[in-house]
Amino acid sequence: GAVVSQHPSWVICKSGTSVKIECRSLDFQATTMFWYRQFPKQSLMLMATSNEGSKATYEQGVEKDKFLINHASLTLSTLTVTSAHPEDSSFYICSARAGGSGELFFGEGSRLTVL
């Protein structure tokens, strides 16, 4: 089946640094990609929706200058957490919508720990 790959799967960084997480659709073209954040024992919360070649649409309460999303191609979206702080520590999950079927596929997630 279709595969969505996230990298890195686990990252530890110092407070104040920036971290980039990649989300790739490996065998299909993704017209739309979504970024979610998941806290322990909590639901997945949608952060933003990105369409290839256009600016991402952020959910209410999500700082667009802190969570930079780029969807440069039909197979790659990136999430950059800028000037990360400990409260940004979380599990970030991307999903990609296949252009033909419209079905959603999820990456394995990336765990960010900010010290």
Added chain:
Amino acid sequence: GDSVTQMEGPVTLSEEAFLTINCTYTATGYPSLFWYVQYPGEGLQLLLKATKADDKGSNKGFEATYRKETTSFHLEKGSVQVSDSAVYFCALSDEAGTALIFGKGTTLSVSS
């Protein structure tokens, strides 16, 4: 706004036991309903879905029926296996088919 509520876990069962994980939703219009499963160390996978009232989604022995009158989409399996141990998420999408709204997830642990 739209929301999904599913039963708190963890759910611990013995192999071959009957499983029910409750899920109720709040939504305007006619959402589509989904169950996703996340096995240890893996990403979310679609388990089953239903797009209209009274539809029954089924896969791998799991079933869920879209009940509009009770706004529910409970997940059931007649005989669980150790390999079913995972986290199960109930989710909905609105009529426009935008991003999914998830419940908090229910951890299922099956022992032999």
